[in-house]
Amino acid sequence: MGRRKFIAGSGAGALGLTAGCIGGAAGGDETVTMLLTPDTPSDVRPQYEPVTEMLRGEIDGLDLEVEVPQDYSAVRPALDSGQAEIGMDDVTLISAPDLMDLFGTAVSGGAAFYFSMMLTKPDSSIDERTDLEGKRVAFADRLSTSGSIFAVYALKQAGLDVGDAPDGDPVDFDGVWSNHADAVQKVINDDADACCTWTGNGMAYLPEDQELPQEVREEDSFIGNRGNADATLRPFWWSFPIPKQPIYARKDWESDMKGKIEQQLLDSDEELIREYMPDDYNESDLPFTTLSDTTMDNYQPVIKRLNDLGIELG
Template sequence: MTSDDTVTDAAGVSGTNNGRIAGCVSRRRFIAGSSASALALTAGCLGGSASGTGEKVTMLLTPDTPSDVRPQYKPVHNMLEGEIDGLDLEMKVPQDYSAIRPALKSKQAEIGMDDVTLISQPDLMNLFGTAKTGGTAFYFSMMVTKPNSSIDERTDLSGKSVAFADRLSTSGSIFALYTLKQAGLDIGEAPDGDPVDFDGTWSNHEDAVAKVLNDDADAACTWSGNGMAHLASDAELPERVMNKDSFTGTRGKADGRLRAFWWSFPIPKQPVYGRKTWDSDMKGKIKKTLVESDEKLMKQYFPDDYDEDILPFSTLKDTSMDNYQPVIKRLNDLGIELG
């Protein structure tokens, strides 16, 4: 099991461009969808308070399978409404990453939580902090395959079929494509075009893993919060993963059994941010509540039978755009201009 960098702590990387993607000649451009229709394509939402009164605030979750994502955030939703008077919070799941920024710019939403959108236009956002769970503010990109597969390292993916998450997913696409390129594979015009040395498909984290389980792909690229549960309960993990990942306890929880053959270095977890044009005292109250929250408080708002291993975060760590320089580096290297 290998990593693509010698960097051991992503939070230690500094930068001087304030998060802007610069210094590269772009060969392709991701165009965000029409702002008027951005949220019309959402796949579902987690409703607001029962009374429906108070200030309505819309928070956009990270795009993925809605039936899997929404229940994970129920404690966050309950905690914010329970601790802040007059808050009517609605959580929505965008169809994909490209829908998030138009929704924020058109004031269809107030809060987002993905690094790619934050990086694409940091001047549009007020960064609240980075998600932290189980004492860590990091997660990992990982590649998985079947236990009996002949794939043991990245170069073994030559001529194989590889399933990725959303095209703009940090862990399920961007980090994965970068490391495959670093390993010497020709990724072609991916993620918005076809790779050369392997076949690639893009969907979401859960579907990518399902393709391997169903023998529709030879390997999948995903994040540790999704892929870890599909490993054997006694799966050996690199020391950096054991020390920095909060999902190690989920090994063996899923029915499928997969084997990891590549791990990234620690990646800062998702940022939480509010749009700057949102002029309300509620923005400061939400940030303060998230920063001051902890696991003990969050557990008070767990629904019955909630699995705490899926909690997306319990508090926020104070961070800056410098923490996301590893993501910016990979976007630049892949020639992705976020437009």
């Protein structure tokens, strides 16, 4: 299969920033811009509030700005152009590991892993991946590890013709890409027969007594979210454990603040994070309590799937 290159495009418009205009905070503080994992901005910012407030509260002289890119392809240009210093998605890290300093992998709920999952309506006739032939399948962002890359690879391994997916059209099924929340909603609204998402989003749509594979029970940090959503869906496929999002900084960012942020993330724990939770915070949404010391080797399963699908990250 030939390589199909994802062109990152322009990140300036996606972030609403102009390169070179993010420094110079009042009072001599250093402005640092952190890019959260692209999804639904109104949902992601509140989830990370204890983390970002912890960094602001524990590190003197830090003026932390938080941005949510419109999609994964906007992250790399923002870092390359100096609009941002810190990111936290594995696809961007994999696209340029020599240009990034990996701090580690996020831990929450005592685990550094999550799962890709496929969901359908409880009364659906879909019981396995091959049942998606001829069906409409909703995915997250095209470069989402769990909501697209792992899922498309799994469908290919099941024998379905995925065509040029995820950056083109599949053959054996109709695919539509958006974000995690929207993918699930499409199934609920009968706009898709099944969806692909991650456990941090999809687990809430399972009944509280949903039986889970042993590996999911032991490794996933979101099993307590079962029953939290109004609608109920049924899982029919799970991946193996996937390392959670890495947190990294661009290598050419030369500042003492880089080391201070890395060390604070490593030193963080559940007790400290709780000090920075708003009173109305839903603790089951917490994406981070500390960092696990990891290397690029932990992300080889993602690299393998990108290579198999012929995706070259540009």
